[in-house]
Amino acid sequence: MGASVGGPPVSFLDARKISVTYGDAPILERVNLGVDEGSFVTIIGASGCGKSTFLRLLLGQETPTSGEISIDGAAIAPEPDPGRGVVFQKYSVFPHLTVRQNLMLPFEFDGSRLLARLFGRRRREAADMAGRMMDKIGLAHASERYPAQLSGGMQQRLAIGQALLKRPRILLLDEPFGALDPGTRKDMQAMLLDLWTETGMTVFMVTHDIQEAFDLGTRLIVFDKVRHDPQFPAAYGATITYDLPLKTREGLTPDMQTVRAITATKTRTTIHDA
Numbered sequence: 590m591g592a593s594v595g596g597p598p599v600s601f602l603d604a605r606k607i608s609v610t611y612g613d614a615p616i617l618e619r620v621n622l623g624v625d626e627g628s629f630v631t632i633i634g635a636s637g638c639g640k641s642t643f644l645r646l647l648l649g650q651e652t653p654t655s656g657e658i659s660i661d662g663a664a665i666a667p668e669p670d671p672g673r674g675v676v677f678q679k680y681s682v683f684p685h686l687t688v689r690q691n692l693m694l695p696f697e698f699d700g701s702r703l704l705a706r707l708f709g710r711r712r713r714e715a716a717d718m719a720g721r722m723m724d725k726i727g728l729a730h731a732s733e734r735y736p737a738q739l740s741g742g743m744q745q746r747l748a749i750g751q752a753l754l755k756r757p758r759i760l761l762l763d764e765p766f767g768a769l770d771p772g773t774r775k776d777m778q779a780m781l782l783d784l785w786t787e788t789g790m791t792v793f794m795v796t797h798d799i800q801e802a803f804d805l806g807t808r809l810i811v812f813d814k815v816r817h818d819p820q821f822p823a824a825y826g827a828t829i830t831y832d833l834p835l836k837t838r839e840g841l842t843p844d845m846q847t848v849r850a851i852t853a854t855k856t857r858t859t860i861h862d863a
């Protein structure tokens with residue numbers, strides 16, 4: 590926790606009274622959230638309630654209609670930032686580039702915004718880092734393949750590797766494993782937890798799979814509407830209705846050991862559309 594000058598303590602990521610309205614449709618209302626660095630926040634909620642919108646706010650891709658978001662005490666910059674990486678459900682890698690080229694690209698853009706090419710020593714360093722990332726995400730054997738020649742799980746591993754190359758402090762994941770089969774999904778979850786443990790980054794992950802939310806998160810937040818008008822379903826926006834601490838980086842909280850024992854006996858549950 591940091592401290593704001595003359596104000597209350599500020600968390601690593603601090604969202605205060607966030608509202609988002611599209612046209613006259615309220616999507617998010619009075620969202621307040623303080624998150625410590627290194628947390629793994631899983632986010633669930635009915636389809637269309639504004640989870641992706643919330644991630645876009647954290648990414649700086651959108652600005653809230655009202656309210657403020659700060660990271661490390663500074664207002665979030667309304668533009669992409671190497672400190673924040675993002676992975677979407679649908680593969681966000683470049684289809685015309687090989688695995689190796691996809692992993693070189695973030696460095697190429699840094700080297701020259703105009704040509705997107707690197708030369709000499711910087712090129713060798715970038716190739717070295719791309720190579721290490723390929724090993725880490727288990728794609729070294731597929732380095733010269735194009736995304737269309739990879740399985741869904743391999744493409745998502747590549748997308749995660751690409752997002753992590755610039756060592757972001759915050760990783761935003763929007764249903765990253767939603768399109769994968771259960772076996773691949775388990776492998777991907779394990780890989781993500783390893784990377785999170787290793788890097789100490791703060792993760793926000795939207796998922797529709799409650800079990801996944803419990804298994805991966807140190808904290809689970811639920812978006813829902815607190816006010817409903819049956820005549821006008823779009824009259825009110827969603828906010829955070831549950832905020833559950835699940836575990837520390839070291840292990841489960843005592844409460845969660847009990848919850849975990851109960852949920853482990855149930856089959857996987859999925860939140861259905863509102």
Ligand SMILES: Nc1ncnc2c1ncn2[C@@H]1O[C@H](COP(=O)(O)OP(=O)(O)OP(=O)(O)O)[C@@H](O)[C@H]1O
Pocket residue numbers: 611616634635636637638639640641642643
């Ligand atoms: N740029 C936009 N302009 C207008 N409406 C938008 C815009 N982006 C999103 N919306 C609307 O805002 C609402 C919230 O969308 P959002 O994608 O954040 O929901 P979500 O909870 O992530 O949904 P899902 O779980 O289905 O992905 C939806 O009704 C959507 O149609």
